Amino acid sequence: MDIKRNWWKVLSVILMLYVIIAGILIPIKPGIIDYDNASAETGSPYEVTVKTYNTHFDKAQGLRTYLLLPNNELLVADSSEVINAAEVKASFNIPRRVLRGESESMDLSLVIDNEIDGYMQFPEAVRIRPSTTDTFNRAYQASALMPLSSLRDVDDFKFPFRPIVYETIRNTFFHVAIWMAMFIILIVSCYHSIRYLMTNKLVHDQKSSALTSVALVFGIAGLLTGSMWARFTWGTWWTNDVKLNMTSIALLIYCSYWILRSSISDIDTRARLSSVFNLFSFVALFILVMVIPRLTDSLHPGNGGNPAFGDEDLDNTLRTIFYPAIIAYTLIGLWIAQLTVRYHSAKDNIELLIYNKSN
Amino acid sequence: MLQRIFHIAKRDLTLEFRERYSFLSALLYLVAITFIVYKVFGRIEQPTRIGLFWILILFTCINVVSHSFSFHSQKRKYYHYILYRSYELIIAKWGINLIKMIVAGLILAFLQSIFANEPLKNILLFSQVYVLSIIGMTAAMTLISSISSYSQNQNTLIAVMSIPLLIPILLIGMRLSLISERIIMDTEINNYLMMLVGIDIIYVAILIIFIPLTWKA
Numbered sequence: 001m002d003i004k005r006n007w008w009k010v011l012s013v014i015l016m017l018y019v020i021i022a023g024i025l026i027p028i029k030p031g032i033i034d035y036d037n038a039s040a041e042t043g044s045p046y047e048v049t050v051k052t053y054n055t056h057f058d059k060a061q062g063l064r065t066y067l068l069l070p071n072n073e074l075l076v077a078d079s080s081e082v083i084n085a086a087e088v089k090a091s092f093n094i095p096r097r098v099l100r101g102e103s104e105s106m107d108l109s110l111v112i113d114n115e116i117d118g119y120m121q122f123p124e125a126v127r128i129r130p131s132t133t134d135t136f137n138r139a140y141q142a143s144a145l146m147p148l149s150s151l152r153d154v155d156d157f158k159f160p161f162r163p164i165v166y167e168t169i170r171n172t173f174f175h176v177a178i179w180m181a182m183f184i185i186l187i188v189s190c191y192h193s194i195r196y197l198m199t200n201k202l203v204h205d206q207k208s209s210a211l212t213s214v215a216l217v218f219g220i221a222g223l224l225t226g227s228m229w230a231r232f233t234w235g236t237w238w239t240n241d242v243k244l245n246m247t248s249i250a251l252l253i254y255c256s257y258w259i260l261r262s263s264i265s266d267i268d269t270r271a272r273l274s275s276v277f278n279l280f281s282f283v284a285l286f287i288l289v290m291v292i293p294r295l296t297d298s299l300h301p302g303n304g305g306n307p308a309f310g311d312e313d314l315d316n317t318l319r320t321i322f323y324p325a326i327i328a329y330t331l332i333g334l335w336i337a338q339l340t341v342r343y344h345s346a347k348d349n350i351e352l353l354i355y356n357k358s359n
Numbered sequence: 360m361l362q363r364i365f366h367i368a369k370r371d372l373t374l375e376f377r378e379r380y381s382f383l384s385a386l387l388y389l390v391a392i393t394f395i396v397y398k399v400f401g402r403i404e405q406p407t408r409i410g411l412f413w414i415l416i417l418f419t420c421i422n423v424v425s426h427s428f429s430f431h432s433q434k435r436k437y438y439h440y441i442l443y444r445s446y447e448l449i450i451a452k453w454g455i456n457l458i459k460m461i462v463a464g465l466i467l468a469f470l471q472s473i474f475a476n477e478p479l480k481n482i483l484l485f486s487q488v489y490v491l492s493i494i495g496m497t498a499a500m501t502l503i504s505s506i507s508s509y510s511q512n513q514n515t516l517i518a519v520m521s522i523p524l525l526i527p528i529l530l531i532g533m534r535l536s537l538i539s540e541r542i543i544m545d546t547e548i549n550n551y552l553m554m555l556v557g558i559d560i561i562y563v564a565i566l567i568i569f570i571p572l573t574w575k576a
Contacts, residue, residue: 249523256519260510263511263512263516264509273506291554292530
């Protein structure tokens with residue numbers, strides 16, 4: 001095999017291995033899953049047991065629990081009692097004057113940090129209400145305050161921790177990347193369709209149809225991985241989400257492309273008509289998947305008021321695997337398509353040989 | 360060019376008038392199903408009425424447009440190929456389909472108003488939506504029927520290929536007509552109308568660009 005000409009196949013295998021190994025083995029950052037007490041009063045003690053994920057409380061020395069005040073100061077817990085590696089019991093004495101107005105209440109974030117895991121927070125975890133009792137206890141000592149800069153941050157390469165999504169954030173490298181690769185492959189397929197219509201060379205039609213079938217397989221794979229992801233985050237295998245319905249319709253369009261191809265026997269007519277239909281269905285796919293879901297409410301990011309894939313969703317650690325994943329899937333798709341084209345042309349040649357021999 | 364298109368359209372209309380069974384049978388299908396549905400269910404809720412309207416229009420569209428190439432013999436096709444430019448012929452055919460579908464829509468809306476004993480609430484918006492969506496639908500269907508006229512099992516193929524392609528238009532049209540019947544409230548009517556216009560432009564452009572290619576085969 002000529003490595004110089006087939007460098008992209010080697011690249012695709014290396015990238016694929018990198019995506020699978022790094023995407024599955026790199027741990028996610030520690031984070032807070034659950035806590036048992038969500039309300040507190042000013043001027044009275046507050047106790048909370050916090051459950052966390054991926055933390056090493058038993059090994060860490062200086063564990064501290066905080067409440068983040070609106071003026072960006074941290075209220076440090078008087079005691080943070082480690083129960084096990086992923087559970088801590090903290091007790092605070094809430095000061096009398098956290099609130100500016102007497103009648104308002106506010107939501108404070110819960111923050112935990114230690115020197116091994118760095119800091120983690122649960123936004124708007126605790127609701128602080130003004131005290132209902134008027135007793136004034138001189139001995140009451142509020143917890144100490146610390147500046148925000150004293151939080152310990154650990155600089156390590158881990159995937160971000162998101163509530164609800166948790167470990168399934170790794171599906172970004174499979175579900176989302178497969179969709180992106182499918183779109184790239186479909187664009188290449190449309191390019192070959194246009195080339196066929198311009199030059200009338202059957203090679204382009206073969207390439208275009210092979211690429212379309214790879215894209216169809218990728219589409220089904222994307223749907224399956226998406227369905228699994230939906231099971232773990234939204235609770236069902238299939239929701240009535242617009243994007244899902246539109247995608248399944250788009251896959252139906254590509255299935256009808258295959259019905260069209262198989263129903264016409266003449267090679268040139270089939271090539272021309274299926275190229276036209278391929279371009280048409282790509283436009284329809286674009287309308288179905290990119291335009292319509294933006295009109296209505298959707299659970300997917302980027303639709304109906306949900307945030308798109310911006311800095312919030314895709315941080316730099318995810319990017320280092322997400323972009324190589326797209327490239328890897330695209331290259332592997334192109335490779336499969338190339339093999340399909342070669343298989344078909346070899347089959348045609350063999351049939352031609354048999355035909356020549358028999359005559 | 361316009362004159363030639365008008366000429367073709369006039370000639371096709373005369374031909375159509377002589378062989379009127381196809382369009383009339385499509386209309387009969389429409390009327391019969393509406394009648395049966397109203398007799399079976401008695402009273403139909405407004406949203407169901409709108410849904411029924413669009414589904415019937417979809418199937419009538421398939422019936423009407425699939426005939427636009429089927430009765431052409433190979434010889435007549437060859438004759439047309441020598442005589443006309445393909446886009447002129449297709450614009451004429453598309454225009455005729457459009458007129459037929461507008462007639463069908465008028466009849467269906469009229470029938471439904473009579474059976475339901477309740478006129479349409481916003482006729483202007485409803486007809487606007489109907490015409491806009493039927494432009495895109497007939498354009499897509501004309502292209503599909505010209506593509507599938509080369510295969511053996513034409514009618515199945517038309518239904519299989521066109522219904523997924525028409526779903527975006529149907530969804531927007533249905534939502535807009537629900538708004539026009541004041542079943543749902545939405546302030547973004549103009550956005551939806553612009554979407555519909557956009558899809559129409561895309562589909563018509565695709566029709567005119569690609570028809571010479573499918574025609575040549």
